[in-house]
Amino acid sequence: MGHGIKCIGMLTSGGDAPGMNAAIRSVTRAAIFNNIRVKAIYRGYKGLITGEIKEFQTQNVSNIIQQGGTILKSARCAEFRTPEGRQLAYENLVKEEIDALVVIGGDGTFTGARLFSQEYDVPIVGLPGTIDNDLFGTDSTIGYDTALNTIIDAVDKIRDTASSHERLFFIEVMGRDAGFLALNSALASGAEAAIIPERETKVDQLEELIKNGFRKSKNSSIVIVSESEVTGGANGLAERMRREHPEYDVRVSILGHIQRGGSPTAYDRIIASRMGVAAIDALMDGLRNIMIGIVNNEIVHVPLAKAIKDDKPVNEQLLGVVQILSI
Numbered sequence: 001m002g003h004g005i006k007c008i009g010m011l012t013s014g015g016d017a018p019g020m021n022a023a024i025r026s027v028t029r030a031a032i033f034n035n036i037r038v039k040a041i042y043r044g045y046k047g048l049i050t051g052e053i054k055e056f057q058t059q060n061v062s063n064i065i066q067q068g069g070t071i072l073k074s075a076r077c078a079e080f081r082t083p084e085g086r087q088l089a090y091e092n093l094v095k096e097e098i099d100a101l102v103v104i105g106g107d108g109t110f111t112g113a114r115l116f117s118q119e120y121d122v123p124i125v126g127l128p129g130t131i132d133n134d135l136f137g138t139d140s141t142i143g144y145d146t147a148l149n150t151i152i153d154a155v156d157k158i159r160d161t162a163s164s165h166e167r168l169f170f171i172e173v174m175g176r177d178a179g180f181l182a183l184n185s186a187l188a189s190g191a192e193a194a195i196i197p198e199r200e201t202k203v204d205q206l207e208e209l210i211k212n213g214f215r216k217s218k219n220s221s222i223v224i225v226s227e228s229e230v231t232g233g234a235n236g237l238a239e240r241m242r243r244e245h246p247e248y249d250v251r252v253s254i255l256g257h258i259q260r261g262g263s264p265t266a267y268d269r270i271i272a273s274r275m276g277v278a279a280i281d282a283l284m285d286g287l288r289n290i291m292i293g294i295v296n297n298e299i300v301h302v303p304l305a306k307a308i309k310d311d312k313p314v315n316e317q318l319l320g321v322v323q324i325l326s327i
């Protein structure tokens, strides 16, 4: 074995995302297929610090490809942000004879991985696991497609009651500071508008749009709003609308953590499975401190620093499509 990697550690960290289990399965089986041992680290970086580590065989990942969440558990770990925490983590890696790490998570997970690899000589490969889709260098993150479908399912249901009661609904979706979920769910659910942090909200225009809709044939309206201080969230917009247009029967629905759960879609299972195998290939090829992405259906390697720092742009033209189709 020219690559010198005999044992990898694997963890999930940050907000969980549907498809993480498919990724865990893939990493485990691809490693074992290549005669590399696999150690599962529980509760993200926290488990690396406390030594919650268990060797996995192929059967440890049986029957999980269809499950939401993560069998490894997840956590956001403040201690790993300190040099002392990272030193304890490194000591456990040495003790467990782990030569390289595969970390599955988002922005925070990769930021921790980068710091760790700068301080200690540990090859790390990241898999993008977050519903927010906010990592640069991949068309889609693991979990995004499932979350999008969950949102659409919920919006379709809300539309039934919105229409029965002739109401205006502001529906808040997750995304941290990225508008991918809001924009594409608005498009796919036929909403009147998407309010995203990347584009300043012209509330007057929004009012006009809703007014026109009601004036014509529409008896209800749905606006999808990204959670964010920039957008003010669904409650912020609803308050303003109630104040300025008491004639509308306004309701707010915040979808919340329902968006993070559920069985992953076929798409998320497929990209997670492909990315897991690619992570092991990359480590065997001597690559380190990269994220695996998929762009135009091809596996790509993106430096962790780029994946975190470079802004992945939302396609703002889609806002125009939403608007055209909402007349």
Ligand code: F6P
Pocket: 015, 106, 130, 131, 132, 174, 175, 176, 227, 260
């Ligand atoms: O990053 C994923 C995400 O679900 C964001 O969309 C959201 O802002 C955040 O995590 C919520 O985190 P928590 O579950 O810790 O409240």
